[in-house]
Amino acid sequence: MALLEVKNIYKSFGGVKAIQDFSLEADAGQILGIIGPNGAGKTTIFNVISGVYPADQGTVILNGQDITKMEQYRITRLGMGRTFQNIRLFKGLTVQENVMCAFDPKSQYKILGGLLPTPRRRSEEKRGREQCMKYLEVVGMADYADERPENLSYGMQRRVEIARALMCEPKVLLLDEPAAGLNPTEVSELTELIQRISKEIGFGILLIEHRLELVMSISHLIHVQNFGKTIAVGTPAQVQHDPQVIEAYLGKEE
């Protein structure tokens, strides 16, 4: 059984059929790309999988558990991490505190520790900070732990967001256009980073991306979406030569 199984999901907003009959299976160590033109329903797929809103039909199974109708925070705790297309770091918190927020739901102290520096609180906070620094080191942002995210470059903010998602200790990591707004150097650094964490941590990665060079170079399998429908599934080489994909991206040959 696959780590993440998405079976025949549908989602409509009013008359707009954002997803129609989408299925996918992801395993640990795999990088799966989802590509398609704007409005193809890619982010909606992520939002359904991660529980922002439930699917109209179909099921989503994570690690053997049905998470289709589960609340978003519970899905996260079962092993789902994600980043956002438009970076959504928390304002008013430092880089380290941002990453800590993904540890806090797991932190083992109660309200008494919330009001007083109990020994339990101190040891839990220390454990959290250590894990934070571990993940910040993975993404190469440990030196900026006390910085405010808004003072960092876009590429650095992306890295912090990835560290925060890693802190959720996901079995499946969803990256929504991680290369958006990055310059070519940053894109190649990001490519290296995604491959490295995929090998080192060994979770399944779903990747939505517009930059074809990034998806093509690291994905094991690619789903191509257009107008809510899957028009092709295959290895990068396969989809690149699929006439329907070429049509969706470049238009029909006259």
Add this chain to the structure above:
Amino acid sequence: MALVSNILTQVFITLISVVGVYVLTGLTGMFSLGQAAFMAIGSYASGLLVVKGGMALAPAIVLAVLMTTLVGYLVGYPVVRLRRDYISLVTLGFGEAIAALLNRMTSLTGGASGFTGIPRRTTLLLAAVSAVAAIILVAFFKTSKYGRQCIALRGDELAAKAMGINVTRVKMTAFLLSVALTAYSGCLYAFYMSYVDPSGFGWKKSADWVIMVFFGGVNSLTGSTLGAFILSALPQVLRGLQNYRYVIYAVLVLLIINFKPSGLLGEWELTPRNLARTARSLGRKFGTRKETH
């Protein structure tokens, strides 16, 4: 001297409520216009327990705070699930309903003529120690996992949920802490004034507290405390100017909101580290000035 002590005691009592509002509005981003009703419940409950129930002061206060927190849970259950703009409306309705209820339940509360005969037990020392304790507890709360999660969901609820934060629950925790603080402040108030009546606990008082928090700095506990201190002492200090004191109050608030929307202190907190940093930057400024001369 008695006047100063009188003013200070009232300022400290207000401070406890405002620190509660800071937890709710500053940390969590929820606006309550019914917060003063929890002060009312706290003061009536503790007063009644002592005067009519014959209880000793300390257990009466503990019980009153617990009872108010229970009411807070019932009110909070729908409130923390609502969209932000509706929270103010629902709490406003709740607050006015409580004031009306206190007015009506004449046999128990004395109605509009007030509830009298509460022993005067709150001293300046008790109020001061309580205020300092409240500030310390909230300071610890802010830097705990709860405070971080509050700040996270204040900025972006969707992202907070995506990080595994149980938004409803964290909001409820913040709401109840704020209610408990306000209720305690109400107990001290009752045993200081020795007389309470429903007119003082309407939405205007709740709004006053929110203004104090914004005045000092909605993102800073130090700022909120300072805001509460200045704005609650001001009308008392300016008593001699009679009605002009409210004009001055209004002008001050307008000035701050216009020229420093993040409040007097912005996000600055009084910590040893920040203090050292500020001292250093001041020193540097001073040093460069010297060189230019």
